Amino acid sequence: MNRISIFALAALMISMCTEIYAQQKEVSLASIFKEGVFNQESVRGINWMKDGQFYSSLVKEDGISKVVKMNISTGEQEAVLIDGNKLGIEFSSYSFNNDETKALIATEVESIYRRSSKGVFYVVDIASGISQKLMDGEKISYATLSPDNTKVAFVKDNDLYYITLADNEVHQITSDGEWNHVINGSADWVYEEEFSMAQAFEWSPDGKKIAFIRFDESAVPEYNMQLWGPLYPQDYKFKYPKAGEKNAEVSIHVYDLKNDESRTMDSGIEKDIYLPRIYWTGNSETLAFIRLNRLQNQLDLLHANTETGDSKVILTETAETYVDLNYNDNLLYLKDGKGFIRTSEQDGYKHIYHHDMDGKLIQQVTAGDWEVTEVVGVDEGDKKIYYVSTEKSPLERNLYVIKLNGKGKKELTPAQGSHSINMSRDQKYFIDYYSTANQPLHITLNDAKGNAIKVLEDNKALKDRLGEYALSEKEFFQFQTVDGTQLNGYMIKPADFDAGKEYPVLMYVYGGPGSENVRNAWGGTRDFWHHHLAAEGYIVVCVDNRGTGGRGRAFKHATYAQLGNLEVQDQIAGAKYLSSLPYVDGARIGIWGWSYGGYMSSLSLMLGNDVFKTAIAVAPVTTWRYYDTIYTERYLQTPQLNPSGYDDYSPLTHVDKLKGNFLLIHGTGDDNVHFQNSVALLDALVAADKQFETFYYPNRNHGIYGGNTTWHLYNLMTNYIKEKL
Incomplete structure (x- = not known):
């Protein structure tokens, strides 16, 4: 083929692609937030x-x-x-x-x-x-x-109460419960948020006892969150322990219905501790519970005699950084009464361990440079464990089965992507919620060997609708930072991408400890907002920095005691890498994030003022001194022990470095990351004589939604990006 015909063919192909895209619809804000076009079933x-x-x-x-x-x-x-x-x-x-x-x-x-x-x-x-x-x-x-x-x-x-159904009679177990003082049977604010729990009681296996956790939060400082609307704004005061402040004093009790009395389980002399989990071990005489010290670098598993309250430590795990309960929350007592399985990242990666009832290690069941993310079933008859892991890639999740002795491992979901599993109680079947970055949920009923029995949902209607729109696929990439660290990222390009042009880039960041945004899984509404921006001529990029999950203990714990330092370095390195690409306009790179991501986008714009032109921060932490004890102290210790870890990488410390465009957004009713964070940053920026823009949503919580709110918020951010980037 001669050179002229090659150019003619190329021109014809470009023309055909342009015509195809012209026939397809662009992803509009209305299609995402008003019409729900991209909602999956x-x-x-x-x-x-x-x-x-x-x-x-x-x-x-x-x-x-x-x-x-x-x-x-x-x-x-x-x-x-x-x-x-x-x-x-x-x-x-x-x-x-x-x-x-x-x-x-x-x-x-x-x-x-x-x-x-x-x-x-x-x-x-x-x-x-x-x-x-x-x-x-x-x-x-x-x-x-x-x-x-x-x-x-x-x-x-x-x-805490119970009702006898035969006569509808109400029995009151505790009587000292009082708002902002004592809570029985349900978690306080900080346990709910950071230990992922709300209910704090459990029936014994025979139904004759109830174990419950009691929170005495009388000494915990109150946070006052004003609610706007009435002629005189109302105060909403609730107990919120900020870093370094007093936590609730917590105790564990077992109520005996027959005797109508409660007994306190011995949790040790130290009271400044966490007691975030209770488990019945298979009988009503032994209650297990987890104890964490204040710095969360020692986790103890205790067994308590429910008749006497006496307890003993069965197992202890320590770390120079922290033992992450949420990350290792897979404790399961076996029905044979001879032991339990648990997960731990003690060998550098999160894996499954088998212990006897005295806590002695029988077997490390899984091992390797990958992580078990969830134990979904244990077949005690066949001595098999079913679990989900990152063995193929940190970007993916697949189901495996392995024998209790660590042998005979087999993959049950070979399709590349992310598999979320709901397994039957007898481990004979499972439901597989499967998706990729570019394919919505495909849900199947499967037998224990992984064979599909029936498709429960294929989202065909959504797939058909997707074909009507000009969409590019999410592309994954890797790059190395200056110190040789390899980071994962994804990129969404305009559907009519032309490698001969230069495009502005908007980076999306969360970046908090253990999180993952770069996954081969369906992304949902926020992804389609990014597709809308791509339709407007932007490239949208996300990079998972050091400190994020799925890649082992060393990678996740690297940010310990100095949040914001390595994470921001990695986001800046990502922006510089993008600037080196021939199709990226290095003078127009922006970054946005929400919550921890808002903290990251603020700090990135300030410390990376030579690479970032624009940033949007939604509901950001601006100083970790304002955030709660459990989360913050897990990663930073207390402000009394590590003041520089709190201050060196606070956006408040670096307001003088702001050069680019900055939009700060917050809900005034945010019970999680308090509006106080944005007020403090605003005040510091004014003192530094920096110009910026702000927008506040009255009474909206951390999610900033309700009524027309989501539509308004994304319109606001879209217009700002178009104007400033």
């Missing part, structure tokens, strides 16, 4: 049933909630177990008792904080369909059926 509310041949699922038919029974072998619906239409109740959640003769359903559910809520609960008899309203419709929290089906425990007004 899922399968929710699935509970595996006791006989192993059925599972139940919460569905909506004509706007009415129903719980249906599905046959695993046929994939067909067998029966309607709970019919909201017949009950005259529109419910949002359900749970069965152990023998599946009764169910608890919740309606009128009202969120409190991130994980806590209260609502109106009913007990439904499955055979008769008769419902019993609890507490005459008063809103209660965490209603839980007893294993013997005769009682329901719950929390109301910071006290």
Whole structure:
């Protein structure tokens, strides 16, 4: 082929591509936030049933909630177990008792904080369909059926109760609960946020006892969050322990229903500790619990005698940095009563360990330069463990099975991407929620060997809609920083990308300890906002800096005691790498983030003022002195022990370096990252004589949503980027 014909062919191909893109729609803000064009379908509310041949699922038919029974072998619906239409109740959640003769359903559910809520609960008899309203419709929290089906425990007004269903009689277990003083059976604010818990009580296996955690937060300082709207703004005061301040004093108790008395479990002499987990070990005589010291660099597992309260330390794990409970939260007692399995990153990567009941190590079950992210099932009969890991790549998640002795490992989900697993109680089946960065959820029912039995959701309608839009695929890349650290990133280019042009770049960052944004998984709404920006002529890039998860202990713990330092270095290195690409306009690189990402974008613009032109910070931490004890001290120690770790990389310290365009956004009702953070940064910027822009959303929480809020927020940010980048 001669040179002229080669150029002619190239011109023809460019022309054809341009025509194809011209025929496709651009991703608009309205299509994302008003029309929900890119919303994917899922399968929710699935509970595996006791006989192993059925599972139940919460569905909506004509706007009415129903719980249906599905046959695993046929994939067909067998029966309607709970019919909201017949009950005259529109419910949002359900749970069965152990023998599946009764169910608890919740309606009128009202969120409190991130994980806590209260609502109106009913007990439904499955055979008769008769419902019993609890507490005459008063809103209660965490209603839980007893294993013997005769009682329901719950929390109301910071006290723990139970109801005997036969006579509807209410029994009060605690009586000292008081707002901003004492909480029984549910977590305080900081435990809920940072230890991912809300309910703090558990029925014993025989239903004769209830173990619960008591929080005395009387000495914890209050945070005052003003609520705007009335003629005189209202004060909302709640207990929030900022770094270095007093935490709640926490204790563990076991209530004996027969004797109507509670006994305190011995958690040691030291009171400035955390007690974030309780577990029944398989019988009602032994309660296990986790104890963490204030700096979270020592984790103890204790067993307590519930009759005497005496306890002993079974296992201890220490670290020079921290032992991350949330990262290692896979403790499971085996039904044979001979031991337990747990996960730990003590060898440098998060892996599975098998211990006897005295805490002695029997076997490290998994090993390698990769991480177990979740244990999803244990088949004690065949001595097998099913788990999800990063063995293929930190960007992916796949399901494996391995014998308890560490042999016979087999991958069950070979497709590249991310697999989230819901496994049946008998480990014979699992539901695979599978996606990639460029393919929405594909949900299948599978047998234990990984063979697909039935497709439950393929999101075909969404895939068809995606074909109508001009979209480019998310591309993954790697680069090395000046010190040789290899970082992962992704890039979204304009659909009509031309390598001969130069494009402005917007970097998206979160970057907090253990987080991961660069994943081969479906990204959702925020990704499509990035696609909208790509349609407007921007390249959107995300880089996971040091400190993020999926790559082992050394990579994650590298940022210990000095948050912001290495992370910002890595984001600046990412911007410089992008500037070296021929299709990037190095003079127009911006960065945005939310929460920890807002902290990162603020600091990156200040410390990287020679590479970043523009930054948007949404709900940012601006000084770690204003954030809570559990999260902050885990990574920085206390401000009394490590003041430079708090101040050296606070945006407040570096306001004099601001040169580019800066937009600061916050919700005034943010109970998590307080509006105080933005007020302090604003004040410091004014003192430094720096010009910037701000926008505040009245009474909105950390998520900044509700009504027209999300639409308004993303319009605001879009216009700012178009104007300033």
